Structure formats: C-alpha cells, structure tokens
Amino acid sequence: MSPTYDLAVVGAGIVGLAHAYDAVTRGLTVVVLDRDERAVGASIRNFGHICTTAQTGRALELALVARERWLQLGRKAGFDVRECGTLVLARADDERAVLEELAASRGADHVRFLDRDEASDLPIGGRDVVAAAHLPLDLRVDPRTAPAAIARWLADEGVDFRWRSSVASIEASGTSGSATVRTSRGRVTARRVVVATGHDIDRLYPDLADARAVTRCRLQMLEVAPPGGVRIQPAVLTGLSMLRYGAMASTAAADAVRQRFATDQPELLDVEMNLMLTQRPDGAIVLGDTHHYATTPLPFNEEQDAQLLLREGARLFGTDLTVLRRWSGVYASSPQTDFLIEAPEPAVRLVAVTSGIGMTTALGLAPTVLSDLF
Ligand SMILES: Cc1cc2nc3c(=O)[nH]c(=O)nc-3n(C[C@H](O)[C@H](O)[C@H](O)COP(=O)(O)OP(=O)(O)OC[C@H]3O[C@@H](n4cnc5c(N)ncnc54)[C@H](O)[C@@H]3O)c2cc1C
Structure with missing residues (x-):
C-alpha cells in the first residue's frame, strides 16, 4: 500500500519544487511525481535570471518573497545564488530615458x-x-544545476521523489477530501494535490487551459x-x-x-x-x-x-x-493572467506561471497557494 501523503506535487520543475519546499517548511509529508528521470523542462533551459526589480504589481510582490527564498535555499541546498544584480544597457537616448x-x-x-x-x-x-x-536586488542561479540541487536537498529532508512516473489523472476521493493520483507506475493518495506541469497543463485539464486561453x-x-x-x-x-x-x-x-x-x-x-x-x-x-x-x-x-x-x-x-x-x-x-491558479477539485490546485517569469516568482507563489489549500 502506498502511504497517504499530505501533499502530492505533479511536476519537478521550479513551480513544483517551490510547493514541495513550502510544504516541507510546514512539516507536511510530500511526494513529487515527474514523468522524466530528472527535470528537463523550462526550469533547466532558462537564463537563471531572478529578475526581481523589473517586475510590477503582484509579480513584484511575489518576486521579493521568492528572492529571500532563493537565498535561503541556496544556503540550505548548497548551490550558488549570486547577488550580482542585473545590468540594463541603454544604447540610444530613448533607452536612457527609460532608465532615468x-x-x-x-x-x-x-x-x-x-x-x-x-x-x-x-x-x-x-x-x-x-x-x-x-x-x-536581482539574483542569478545556474538553471542546469539549481533545480537538481533543490530536489536532492528536498529528498534528504524526507520528500519522496517518484521519477519516470507520468500522471494520467487526478480524482477526488469521495467525501474524505483527499485525492488519488493515477500514474504510469501505480496510484498515489494524498490529502491535497498541486499540479505544476508547466506548459502541459492542457494535457490534464484541457477545459481550464482553454478557458484561460493558455x-x-x-x-x-x-x-x-x-x-x-x-x-x-x-x-x-x-x-x-x-x-x-x-x-x-x-x-x-x-x-x-x-x-x-x-x-x-x-x-x-x-x-x-x-x-x-x-x-x-x-x-x-x-x-x-x-x-x-x-x-x-x-x-x-x-x-x-x-x-x-x-x-x-x-x-x-x-x-x-x-x-x-x-x-x-x-x-x-496566457493573455489573461500572469499566474494561473485553478481549483478543479477542492483538494487540487493547478498552478502555472503563464508569463515567463517562473524562476523569479514561483518561490513566492507557492506559500500563497499552500496557505489557501491547507
Ligand atoms: C528559454 C527560457 C528562458 C527563461 N528564462 C527565465 C528567466 O531567466 N527567469 C525567469 O524567471 N523565468 C524564465 N523563464 C520561465 C521559467 O523558466 C518558467 O516559468 C518555469 O521554469 C516554469 O516552471 P514549471 O515548473 O512550471 O515548468 P517546467 O520546468 O517545464 O516543469 C514541469 C515539469 O512537469 C513535468 N510533467 C509534465 N506533465 C507531467 C505529467 N503528466 N506527469 C508527471 N510529470 C509531468 C515535466 O516533466 C516537468 O519536469 C524562461 C523560460 C524559458 C523556456
């Protein structure tokens, strides 16, 4: 029998890892499921640019929280988080006016x-x-190694990682308020589920993705x-x-x-x-x-x-x-929202950063999602 976890996270990119990290800090039991042998999606293909200052509104609020969490995680998980900032070059007078x-x-x-x-x-x-x-304020991490370092540290903290486990469906379990996650390697039960499958959210939730024009x-x-x-x-x-x-x-x-x-x-x-x-x-x-x-x-x-x-x-x-x-x-x-957060079931949250700034904001987004979910 598979144990019942407090939280199952689908997807081991930065959005999934951010939720696993926040859950661990709350003392919850966590399993992370990913279809691949290791994360190879957007989270390792990017610039590793934690682009805090150039954000506005909610993105800036999330980015400021995320910035602190990157620094914490770098220390805990032993990877380099450079506090080197960003240089914006102006090569025309109109660009200088923007910077002024x-x-x-x-x-x-x-x-x-x-x-x-x-x-x-x-x-x-x-x-x-x-x-x-x-x-x-801006930070820089190496995206080729940082997500793997976070996953290793989370595993040391007791998070179960089930790699090469493709999730096919998530079903709410009757009145118990928990959910069953069906994977290519069997079922997992959890009180709550966060679906963080990046650009593939339409595979599991096509109607929600369509409604948000993802x-x-x-x-x-x-x-x-x-x-x-x-x-x-x-x-x-x-x-x-x-x-x-x-x-x-x-x-x-x-x-x-x-x-x-x-x-x-x-x-x-x-x-x-x-x-x-x-x-x-x-x-x-x-x-x-x-x-x-x-x-x-x-x-x-x-x-x-x-x-x-x-x-x-x-x-x-x-x-x-x-x-x-x-x-x-x-x-x-999504042209409609920078952060897609949907509740297809009371126990499930679908979370995607739909604006290309997931490295900058995901670690700030996760606490808001989990506070709502638990
Ligand atoms: C080229 C590029 C450059 C970028 N540069 C920056 C930058 O410098 N700064 C910044 O803030 N943002 C940047 N971004 C955006 C940022 O990389 C993304 O917002 C972020 O990585 C998204 O994270 P994610 O966890 O949602 O997705 P992903 O990293 O793609 O992870 C999704 C995971 O879900 C898994 N998965 C999917 N479906 C299933 C399933 N059915 N079952 C099990 N597992 C599944 C996948 O295997 C994958 O590991 C960039 C993006 C790109 C593509």
Whole structure:
C-alpha cells in the first residue's frame, strides 16, 4: 500500500519544487511525481535570471518573497545564488530615458543609474552604451544545476521523489477530501494535490487551459563562448528587454523605444526578441531569446532567428561569437493572467506561471497557494 501523503506535487520543475519546499517548511509529508528521470523542462533551459526589480504589481510582490527564498535555499541546498544584480544597457537616448524614469520611480536602493562615463568601464556594450542601470536586488542561479540541487536537498529532508512516473489523472476521493493520483507506475493518495506541469497543463485539464486561453511560448536560445574569456557577473538586459518587463515597459519613454525598433529593426520585433544574457559558472554565455506562440509549436529551430540573435550578440560584445549549444524551451502563456491558479477539485490546485517569469516568482507563489489549500 502506498502511504497517504499530505501533499502530492505533479511536476519537478521550479513551480513544483517551490510547493514541495513550502510544504516541507510546514512539516507536511510530500511526494513529487515527474514523468522524466530528472527535470528537463523550462526550469533547466532558462537564463537563471531572478529578475526581481523589473517586475510590477503582484509579480513584484511575489518576486521579493521568492528572492529571500532563493537565498535561503541556496544556503540550505548548497548551490550558488549570486547577488550580482542585473545590468540594463541603454544604447540610444530613448533607452536612457527609460532608465532615468525607472531610477526616479524606484529609488537608489533598487536602481543605480550609471551615466555614460560610469558605464564606459562596463565589460560589455562598448562605445554604443550611452547609459546603464544596475539593479542590485536581482539574483542569478545556474538553471542546469539549481533545480537538481533543490530536489536532492528536498529528498534528504524526507520528500519522496517518484521519477519516470507520468500522471494520467487526478480524482477526488469521495467525501474524505483527499485525492488519488493515477500514474504510469501505480496510484498515489494524498490529502491535497498541486499540479505544476508547466506548459502541459492542457494535457490534464484541457477545459481550464482553454478557458484561460493558455498557449505555448517557444523560445530559441544559444550558448556562446565568452569572447576573450570575459567575465560578466550580472545578468545583462538591453533596450529590447525594456519592452518586455513591466517596470520598464510601463514607462512613458518606452513608447519611443518601441517606435524606433519598429522603424529601424522590425525584424527583431517580428521574432519578439529579448536580447539578454547571463554567464554560467564555466564562463559560457547564455544568449537569448526569441518568442513564438502556438498551441503545438513546431519542433524546428529557425536558423534565421538564431542568426539574428548572433548578429545582435556580436554587436554587444564587439566581436563575432562562437556557438557552443543551441536549444529551445517552452513555457505556458496566457493573455489573461500572469499566474494561473485553478481549483478543479477542492483538494487540487493547478498552478502555472503563464508569463515567463517562473524562476523569479514561483518561490513566492507557492506559500500563497499552500496557505489557501491547507
Ligand atoms: C528559454 C527560457 C528562458 C527563461 N528564462 C527565465 C528567466 O531567466 N527567469 C525567469 O524567471 N523565468 C524564465 N523563464 C520561465 C521559467 O523558466 C518558467 O516559468 C518555469 O521554469 C516554469 O516552471 P514549471 O515548473 O512550471 O515548468 P517546467 O520546468 O517545464 O516543469 C514541469 C515539469 O512537469 C513535468 N510533467 C509534465 N506533465 C507531467 C505529467 N503528466 N506527469 C508527471 N510529470 C509531468 C515535466 O516533466 C516537468 O519536469 C524562461 C523560460 C524559458 C523556456
């Protein structure tokens, strides 16, 4: 007989792990079920950018809680959480105006504005840089290793991990208020269930996904060799990032940035490029990204998009780049909500970050979901 757990979590990406972590801190018994041998979804394919300051509203509130939890987890689970912040480069006067507005609205503790002279020493961007901003609260983790380190630590804390166990259905168990989770390796019973299956929420709950117009966003990514062995601690964002993240996209100055790209480089807006990068512990630069939305995205990487990324990346570094790896990643996306939380049964919560900021917010979201569920 399988034991009855307090909580079953479906999905061992960062959203599932965040809920398992919060449950452990509450003293609950937890099982995590994942269809794969280890997490290989969005949570290991991203930049590892904990992009706190550029969020607004609820996302910012969740991100501030998540930030503290990343620091706690890094210490407990023994992985590196870099308190190195983010560098946002302005390479045009309209981009500088966005950073000035951001700095004025957030204050010096959150945004340090760098004028052209101060920015001239930066290891990236060269003479194109007219100003920059350092966002000191932001963090960086290595996404290839951090989720695995969290899972190992949770297992040491008593969480059962059942890998290669694909969940087929979740059924409420009569009047007991618990649920039965049917997996490819048998049944699991739990008082409560959190379903954190990332972009595959429509597989288990197609009607809920349809009601929220959930689709898949597919991003193309590159890993390139660091030119001249350059080391860049902070994550690096650019003018295109100013069009994506709420705190910058909502400035009055952002309109001019969009207009300029629409006129001068419409091909970058066509692929929804967010030109940004982070450096991995071995020095390799993760460079991205482009966005393509579809219910079922085609599996093919577009070389044209990769070449656009390489062209813009080369401009940033002032030299051609050598590609080490290419991949794509997918996250759930909804035009209606940034955070999808549904209760298909009283004992079950379906949780997905539908805005591409799961690394930044999931650890802040989980406590709110579990407080409601228990
Ligand atoms: C390329 C890319 C770059 C990004 N960069 C950033 C960034 O820098 N900062 C940031 O904040 N966010 C970033 N994001 C977004 C972030 O990565 C996601 O929001 C987050 O990882 C989603 O986590 P998840 O746990 O929901 O999904 P996933 O990590 O995809 O995990 C879902 C898990 O569910 C499992 N699963 C699915 N169906 C079943 C089933 N039926 N039975 C059992 N298991 C199942 C899967 O095997 C998988 O392990 C990026 C995303 C991508 C794709």
